[in-house]
Structures are given as structure tokens and as C-alpha cells.
Amino acid sequence: MGRGWGSLDDSGDYFVVLAGYNEEKDVFALWDADLRREFSYSETVQIKEKTLDGAVENGIETQIRDLKKRPEKEVAIAATPDSLREAIVRRARREHVRSLADEHLPDDWNDSPSKHYQIEEVVLRFLLDDREDLTTEERRLLVQQSVADDLNVNLSTIQDKCGRKLYRDEDGTDYHPDYFDSDLEAIEGDWEASDDPWQGWDAGEADASTADAATLEATDASGMDDTAAKTDSEPDWGSWDLPRDAFETVEGPPTAERLHFPAEDDEPPVTHQIHDALRSGKHVVLTGPPGSGKTELAEVVCDHYVGDDYELATATDDWTTFDTIGGYRQQRDDGRLEFEPGVFLRRFLDPGLRKADAEPEPENEWLVIDELNRADIDKAFGSLFSALTGNNVTLPFDTEGGSVTLHGDPDDDPPVTDHDYYVPDDWRLLATMNTDDKSSLYRLSYAFMRRFAFVSVPVPTEADEISPELVGEYFDHWDTELPDEDAIGADGDDLETRLRDDLADIWSAVQAVRPVGPALVEDVLNHAVQTMEARGVVEYGPAVAAHVLPQLDGVRGDEIDDLLGEMETVEGFDRASAERFAEDFLDADLSDE
Incomplete structure (x- = not known):
């Protein structure tokens, strides 16, 4: 096959693995052929040297990767020859789990990278868990906690992906947490009843070179290295190529089915005001008295433009840049101080995957800050102001790779590293502000206000x-x-x-x-x-x-x-x-x- 875009041949009666070999380390790399049905022979498929070294030490190592052409995440596997059989078994199991998830879970279960990986990992671990003395709920909670621990995120984050962000009514206002357990049971039933061809040769002496065991489709000299496992001392994780444009993928303003806003004779509907402000490049503060629906409206707006790719945080009066931007935190394993991003920077780089030794992953998650004016804005968001106006800011923190930099210039093209944070052109911050909570508010500075559009949520006030x-x-x-x-x-x-x-x-x-x-x-x-x-x-x-x-x-x-x-x-x-x-x-x- 020549250079350019090609596709893997998976039409035969065999399991296809896209693989490469690093001769120097004597390690195979196995990528996800199911997710890479279309790939470019003009680009080298990469795997981190750290992953290969882990395989040399442990026999097998995994690495979580983003895919530019698909919304899912890929789990690449590195393995020594002695562990190659186990690696292929893992590869086959994950693909089989994905097919069962496609059959039993809602269609959008894999419509974002983090959602896809977390749900797939929970299902896989659930199926491999053989504790018969536990209920489905107990097993599910245990595997969800193990996934959360590995990703260094809260259990609620994993549960949210398997609950509210997976099962919602048509209007998006409700969800059914018990649905996931029943779907897990259905998946497990099919898993146990299905033919597992890899199980048979997993127990025997398999020859990975034979076509009936597996087809290792490696790259050749026509465009990729014949090792198909590029490594770099200076990590190269690509560019911040985020496929979504929030304002090109939707038509018109959002609709809030469960919210009602009395019509104002001289003003357009509040959702139209928000839509116009966001498309003009502004971030938005929703104002109104308690109970006016500001927070729910902000979430409806985010769901309309970016689906699940947003985070809700509640401001407090003791917020500082440590909470919003980040700071040095002592590591429990070795006591070293390492920079950890705050709630703002985490919207642009996934810290959980970094903790799992995966490559830095570009993100574009909108942020909703509830009760914004309870925070001391200038103290908590100092560096943010410059980035919100299109400037790059070098922060007073260092990582092993370099100084932490916040890239606010939409025309900038920084490398993907663990210390560069890029603010996409279509990224937005929404905030809510109680107009009647004057006893506990900080005064909003002019420097802050001119970076936002303020939209009043209409409620009867008299x-x-x-x-x-x-x-x-x-x-x-x-x-x-x-x-x-x-x-x-x-x-x-x-x-x-x-x-x-x-x-x-x-x-x-x-x-x-x-x-x-x-x-x-x-x-x-x-x-x-x-x-x-x-x-x-x-x-x-x-x-x-x-x-x-x-x-x-x-x-x-x-x-x-x-x-x-x-x-x-x-x-x-x-x-x-x-x-x-x-x-x-x-x-x-x-x-x-």
C-alpha cells in the first residue's frame, strides 16, 4: 500500500493486530486496529519510550493515547516476546468488550475520549471480576473505584460517566443510575455465552507468527519505519488538533425545556442573548436572584454546544490561584513537589491520564463556575485575565519539561507537553452570580467585567x-x-x-x-x-x-x-x-x- 490514507484489511476470518517491533529493546507494540481502521501511512504511529521501558521491566505495559480522527481513546500495549501472547489476548478482549458495549449501551457511550475510555475500562474490569459472592452493584462500585484510583480522579467522576452522562431522558433533564447495572448484566450474559477464540490458544502454546492465531499487520518502508514504534528522548505528542468546533456543530440557540423565562417585550429570549454573546467571542456571567435557574441554564447551554465536555465548580471565598490555576503539591509516593493544575488548567489537559503514565492529552472542556462572586476574583484569577484576552502567560511554576505556560493566543501552535496549556478559540467560561447576595460578595473589578458579557436571567422581581x-x-x-x-x-x-x-x-x-x-x-x-x-x-x-x-x-x-x-x-x-x-x-x- 502506498503513502497516504489507507485501511486495515479485517475482512478475513482472523483477528487483526496493528503492530510494530523495536529491535533495540526487543519489544513489540500493539495498537488498536479496530479504532485505527483508517490511518495515515505518511505518519509514524508512536509509542512512548517510557512504555517500551516498562515492558522491558515488567513484560507488558499499556499506554493510553488520543486519536486525531476519532473521539475514542486507544490503549496501546507494549510487550516482550514472552508476553506477546498475553498482549494479543488483552487486545482481543478489549475489542470484544467494545462490540458488546456498542450493542447494549446507549449510542453515545463513546462520543468523547474520556467517556469512552472510562466506561470501556469499567466494563472490561467488571467482566474479568469473578467474585460471585458480591452483587452486581457491589462489583461495579469496586471496579469503578479501581478505575478512579488508576486515573487519580474522584469516584464520582467515573460514576458520572456511567450515570448522568450516559442515561438521560430525551429532554436531557433526568437520568437513571440503575440502568448501567442492568446493562452490565446483559453484557456479562453475552460475554459468558459468546465464543472466545482467544481463550483457547491463550492456554496453549500459541505461535504469534501463524495466520490462524493472529495477523500482525506491521508497517513497512513505504511510509512508516519498519519498527512502527517511534520513540523520542524529547517527547513529541503532536499538536493541539482538537476536532470539535462548538459553534459549527450546532444550529441556533439552546432550548431549555424544563426552564421557563417570562417573555420581555423589548428583549430577545435569554437563550438567544447567551448564544449571541458566546458566538461573538465573549465569556458569559448569568445574573439573577436565588432560584432563578442560572446554574441549570448554564449547564443546558454547555450541553447544547459541547455535550458532556464541561465541568461545574462552585466558587468559595477562600479560592486562590492554587485552586484555579494550580500549584506545587507534595507527592505521596516520594515526597517531591510537582506542579498540579487547578480547575481552570485541567480543562485543557487531562491530569488523570498523566497520573496513569499516559501521554499529555489536549482537552477542550468548558467551565461553569457557580456563585462566582463569592470568590476574590483578582486573587483567584489573576493570570486568567491575560489568557482570556488572547495573550500567552508564563506561570511561576516549572515541570521537568519546562515552565508552565498558558497559551491564550488562538493562533499559537504550542507543542503538546505536560507544561503547555492551550486555550482553544471556541473555549468558553460561564459563571453564575446571585445579585441579591451582597452580604458575602467580593466587588467585581473592571478588569474582570470587560472580559465577560453579563446576561440577566429574567424572573418576576415585583x-x-x-x-x-x-x-x-x-x-x-x-x-x-x-x-x-x-x-x-x-x-x-x-x-x-x-x-x-x-x-x-x-x-x-x-x-x-x-x-x-x-x-x-x-x-x-x-x-x-x-x-x-x-x-x-x-x-x-x-x-x-x-x-x-x-x-x-x-x-x-x-x-x-x-x-x-x-x-x-x-x-x-x-x-x-x-x-x-x-x-x-x-x-x-x-x-x-
Whole structure:
């Protein structure tokens, strides 16, 4: 086959392995032929020298690699001749696991590199786990923890990939964590029932040179080295060639099915405002009172443009550049200080894979920062400002490879290293800011504000704007199921009408004291519905105490007293529980004069 793009011949009745041989180290390298069905003979397939050295020492070593032409991750394997049989078995098993995952898991299980690798690794380890005394859930948790440990990430990260980011309703608002276990059981059933041709020759004396055992398709002198295993003392991990352009792969603004924003006569819909700001190159801060839906809206926006490739972080008042940019951290194994990136830099380079001795991997994960103005912005984001305006910044940290550099210039073409962080042109930061939380806010500097577009999330801010009809509009977007039975003395239609009237009165009373958004009203509704189902009565006092009153910190006691007095006009509101909470938690003096 000549130079250029070619394809592996996998039409025969044999298992195909794309492999190479390093004569100096006497080590084979096996790449994933299934993922590399199309590959370029004009480029050398690479494997790290560190991986080959690991094989020399241990017999077999793996390396996680990104693929430029596909969204999945590849697990390359290096093996000495004595371990070649085991390496081919591993290669075949992984391909078989992938085919079972394709059959049983949702179609988008492998639509991003980290999601593909983590799910595939969990499934593979689950199938190889033979502890019959454990339940499916227990086995799954154990293998998820082992994958998390190997990647140096939280268990919740792995569970998220196997849960919320894998199983969602069509509108993307819900997920079903139990689905993964049932799919694992189905995969395991097929795994145990399937013919495993590699198992037979794994136990015997296999000759890797025979065609009936495996076809080792190695590269030749027509474009690749005949070793097909390029190594470098100076690591060369390619360029920051990220295939996705967030704004070319979607059509139009996002839609928020579960959120409702009252139409403003003189303004375009809030999702259109966000869409226009992002496409113009701005990062976005969503502003509004508590419960206005800012955080959920930010996640809806990210999901629209980049799918699962975003991270949500909540700001705190003690954030520094150590949390956002990164800093030196002592390593547990040898006590050395090594630079570890913070929540911002981790969006551009996958640190978990680096801990697993894989090559540095370019990332393009958007970032959502919740409650941004709780952080001291200048202290926490100093170096970020320059990068957000297209400048390169050399940070005061060093790795073995060089100084840590943040490349904000979209025209820059830095090498992929463990110390270069490139901000892609389509990368965006979204943040939320509570406009009514002035008691604990840091002042936003002009230097910060001019780098962002501020979009106000529309909610009714005046008491006279709230009506049963408006609450009914929100009802149409909430997925609360009202009780079917007439245990509370009203049929379904009458109950919904009553709830709309009651919630409108409660919301209006609160709004006269401090603006809150509809999410808090939805919380009151859901709480009240649970009370109805449990005791057959409509009761709002505990729901208001649990969800609304915590937002009134700093409000004078006499105003809270008047507020509770207004709510007493609502049938089913007993102020006793709300009054106790206000006195204990808000330190409000509600005693009669």
C-alpha cells in the first residue's frame, strides 16, 4: 500500500493486530486496529519510550493515547516476546468488550475520549471480576473505584460517566443510575455465552507468527519505519488538533425545556442573548436572584454546544490561584513537589491520564463556575485575565519539561507537553452570580467585567408581577406529578388550581421582602406534594421553612414577621414551623411587643 490514507484489511476470518517491533529493546507494540481502521501511512504511529521501558521491566505495559480522527481513546500495549501472547489476548478482549458495549449501551457511550475510555475500562474490569459472592452493584462500585484510583480522579467522576452522562431522558433533564447495572448484566450474559477464540490458544502454546492465531499487520518502508514504534528522548505528542468546533456543530440557540423565562417585550429570549454573546467571542456571567435557574441554564447551554465536555465548580471565598490555576503539591509516593493544575488548567489537559503514565492529552472542556462572586476574583484569577484576552502567560511554576505556560493566543501552535496549556478559540467560561447576595460578595473589578458579557436571567422581581396564571406557566415546565387520589378533598383539576393560587400568594409575599426565583417555588411545591401523599393534607409551613426562609438571611425580624403574617392568609400555612426556623436560624426576634 502506498503513502497516504489507507485501511486495515479485517475482512478475513482472523483477528487483526496493528503492530510494530523495536529491535533495540526487543519489544513489540500493539495498537488498536479496530479504532485505527483508517490511518495515515505518511505518519509514524508512536509509542512512548517510557512504555517500551516498562515492558522491558515488567513484560507488558499499556499506554493510553488520543486519536486525531476519532473521539475514542486507544490503549496501546507494549510487550516482550514472552508476553506477546498475553498482549494479543488483552487486545482481543478489549475489542470484544467494545462490540458488546456498542450493542447494549446507549449510542453515545463513546462520543468523547474520556467517556469512552472510562466506561470501556469499567466494563472490561467488571467482566474479568469473578467474585460471585458480591452483587452486581457491589462489583461495579469496586471496579469503578479501581478505575478512579488508576486515573487519580474522584469516584464520582467515573460514576458520572456511567450515570448522568450516559442515561438521560430525551429532554436531557433526568437520568437513571440503575440502568448501567442492568446493562452490565446483559453484557456479562453475552460475554459468558459468546465464543472466545482467544481463550483457547491463550492456554496453549500459541505461535504469534501463524495466520490462524493472529495477523500482525506491521508497517513497512513505504511510509512508516519498519519498527512502527517511534520513540523520542524529547517527547513529541503532536499538536493541539482538537476536532470539535462548538459553534459549527450546532444550529441556533439552546432550548431549555424544563426552564421557563417570562417573555420581555423589548428583549430577545435569554437563550438567544447567551448564544449571541458566546458566538461573538465573549465569556458569559448569568445574573439573577436565588432560584432563578442560572446554574441549570448554564449547564443546558454547555450541553447544547459541547455535550458532556464541561465541568461545574462552585466558587468559595477562600479560592486562590492554587485552586484555579494550580500549584506545587507534595507527592505521596516520594515526597517531591510537582506542579498540579487547578480547575481552570485541567480543562485543557487531562491530569488523570498523566497520573496513569499516559501521554499529555489536549482537552477542550468548558467551565461553569457557580456563585462566582463569592470568590476574590483578582486573587483567584489573576493570570486568567491575560489568557482570556488572547495573550500567552508564563506561570511561576516549572515541570521537568519546562515552565508552565498558558497559551491564550488562538493562533499559537504550542507543542503538546505536560507544561503547555492551550486555550482553544471556541473555549468558553460561564459563571453564575446571585445579585441579591451582597452580604458575602467580593466587588467585581473592571478588569474582570470587560472580559465577560453579563446576561440577566429574567424572573418576576415585583410582587404584583406574580399571578396564578404566571405560576401556571411554570407548572407547564415542571415535571411534578400531583396526587391522583382525592384524599385531600379535591380532584386533580381543582387541586392544581388551588396550588397555583396558593403558590402565587406565597411567592408574592416573599417577593415583597426579597426577590427569589421560581426554582424555590418549585421546591415548595414538591415538598408540599410529598406531604400530601404522606398525610393527605395540604401543608406549606415546613416547605417554606426548608426552602424559602434560608434565603432571607439579613432581613429584619419585623419584615419576616410581616411576611409570615401575609402567608397566614393561605389555607394550609401554619406559621409555627416557619417561625421556629426564623428565630433559630435567622436569629429573628418575632416576639409580640
